[in-house]
Amino acid sequence: MDVPTYLVLADRLEHELAAEPAGARVPSEHELARLHAVNRLxxxxxxxxxxxxxxxxxxxxSGTFVSRRYDMTVTPQSALSWSQVVRAAGGSARAEVVDGPTQASPEDLGNGVDVLVLHRVGWVDGQRALCKTSWLATDLVPGLHEALPRHDSLFTALEQAYGLRPQRHALRAEITAPPPAVRETLDLPRNTEVVWIASRTDSERTGRTVxxxxxxxxxxxxxxxxxxxx
Amino acid sequence: MDVPTYLVLADRLEHELAAEPAGARVPSEHELARLHAVNRLxxxxxxxxxxxxxxxxxxxxSGTFVSRRYDMTVTPQSALSWSQVVRAAGGSARAEVVDGPTQASPEDLGNGVDVLVLHRVGWVDGQRALCKTSWLATDLVPGLHEALPRHDSLFTALEQAYGLRPQRHALRAEITAPPPAVRETLDLPRNTEVVWIASRTDSERTGRTVxxxxxxxxxxxxxxxxxxxx
DNA sequence: TAGTGGTCTAGACCACTGC
DNA sequence: CAGTGGTCTAGACCACTAC
Structure with missing residues (x-):
């Protein structure tokens, strides 16, 4: 036998699953073993x-399900919105604001600025898929908590509700093990890595970092x- | 049992191996099983x-060996040399030119320019770790094959042997499955992913892409x- | 040739999920 | 509750590497 049984099975399954939508159920391990007359392992x-x-x-x-992967393209000029990426590929995306610890803020907002901390969780195809912590200059976004639900994203809120002419810049990106707080928030299994992206949004109108x-x-x-x- | 046996073993091993140098031998599966009185699986x-x-x-x-990972930092302005990264972290790095297929060249070099194709393989800590395909404007680098071995890297050759005042810019980076030619060149096992980086080097002296x-x-x-x- | 990791079988018990 | 994936045992044969 040249190609091992499990790889033959995997290739065959992958081919079959290509036609299935994200979230479709895959035969269970026991069932697969029975169907193909192999050991469960x-x-x-x-x-x-x-x-x-x-x-x-x-x-x-609960089971094994078809998954899909989205290309998250980052450029120095802008960090493309994840919800746009997901929706453009035909997936579903929604965000919600959650409670979380108030963490020390990065220094980009300026010294002495009153800082508002915002924790959000993003759902993709019905699953918790990402989380974000934002630090905002409080004086630039009065009443943000009430304004946010009326907009698709924080970015469009800054644009439309506050007229800040926001410019988003990506700062840094890497693939890494999730910090414990993130692992807990997203309920990540062991061995799940995350893409970490730091970005900053400046206001063209005020000349400040928002x-x-x-x-x-x-x-x-x-x-x-x-x-x-x- | 809260934490599974294999994880207890893994954590313990990881802790022990932290003191070992890259390339150090790790006990074999059979030996580990015997030592800790567990099944080989x-x-x-x-x-x-x-x-x-x-x-x-x-x-x-042949066995299992301690591995080390190097941070490859890429910026828009420059793609840091992998050999610098490895040596700075105390590893060993060397490169060699190899034969390979002549592939269609990207269009950045300009139309009608005679193109030289260069395939190189990089060795890190005694292992094949990376490969590169370069397309060069032939007229800017006469006798490159003879000049290259006298320099640490292609970049320094362009700088010192040809006085081109090279400026390297990273263009694109992603993590992906290796193309078959790369898998073969690096003798990659199944499931090994690669970091792909495209970069371009311009000459400040000639104003052209080198x-x-x-x-x-x-x-x-x-x-x-x-x-x-x- | 001896030892390595890679694959495979036939069982078993468990924690967790969804109904 | 039945069914799922997660872990574990006690074997076995194989391809490959180093000496």
Missing amino acids: TARAALDELEQRRVVRRRRG EVTHSWLRADLFRLVVDLRP | TARAALDELEQRRVVRRRRG EVTHSWLRADLFRLVVDLRP
């Missing part, structure tokens, strides 16, 4: 392989692509 | 875990960090 190895290939995602106790945001995105759901062309 | 699961954490690397038939390079780096050996600050 062999069927499991095939699913392990597909999980590594980011084709499926598992939820203990917002600094740290984003953590499940790396199995988002693929980091960096475009550095000027 | 349990010992194997622990090593699987450490491989995913990029703490060890396996070579079938070189376009595509680099593929083992993602288990190099961690992509992107710094987008101006």
Whole structure:
């Protein structure tokens, strides 16, 4: 036997699943083993392989499901909105504001500025997929908590509700192990990596920095692509 | 049992290995199983875990060895040399020119320019770790094959041997599955991802593009960090 | 040739999820 | 509650590497 059984199975499954929509149920390990007359561990190895290939995602106790990956393209000039990326690819995206610890703010907002901390969680295709912590200059965004739900994203709120002419710049990006708070917020299984992106939004109108945001995105759901062309 | 056996073993091993140098031998699966009185598959699961954490690397038939990871920081202005990164972290780095297919060149070099194709392989800590394909404007680098071995890198050759005042710009970076040619060149096992970086080097002296390079780096050996600050 | 990691079988018990 | 994925055992044969 040249190609191992589990890889034959994995390739075959991947091919079959290509036609399925994200979230579709994949046969369970026991069922797969029965169907193909192999040991459960062999069927499991095939699913392990597909999980590594980011084709499926598992939820203990509930099952294995087709997964999709979105290309998150970051450029120095702007950090593209994740919700745009997801919706453009036909997925569903929504965000909600959550409580969280008040963390020390980065220094980009300026000294002595009163800082508002905002924690948000993003849902993609019905799953918690990312979280963000934003630090904002309080005086530039009065009543933000009430204004935010009326807009698609924080960025459009800054634009439309406050007329700040926001300019978003990406600062730094890397793929890393999630900090404990993020792991808990997103309920990440072991071994899940995240894409970390730091960005800053300046206001063209006031000439000040409005917002600094740290984003953590499940790396199995988002693929980091960096475009550095000027 | 709260924490599974294989994780206890993995954490313990990781702690022990932290003091070992890159390349140090790790106990084999059979030996680990015997030492800790567990099944071989349990010992194997622990090593699987450490491989995913990029703490060890396996070579079938020869053993498991301590691995190290280097941060490859890319900025829009310049793509830092991998050999600098490795040597600064105390690792060993060398490059060699190899034969390879002549591939269609990107269009950045200009129309009608005679193009020289250069394939190089990089060795890190004694292992093939990356490969590069460069397209160069032939007329700007006469006798490059003879000049190259006298320099640390292609970049310094352009600088010192040809006085081109080179300026390197990173263009694009992503983490992806290796193309078959790269998989073969680097003898990559299944499931190994690579960091792909496209960069362009312009000559300040001539005002022309000297070189376009595509680099593929083992993602288990190099961690992509992107710094987008101006 | 001896030892390594890679694959595979036939079981078993568990924690967790959804109904 | 039944079904899911997660862990674990005790075996086995194989391809590959180093000596």
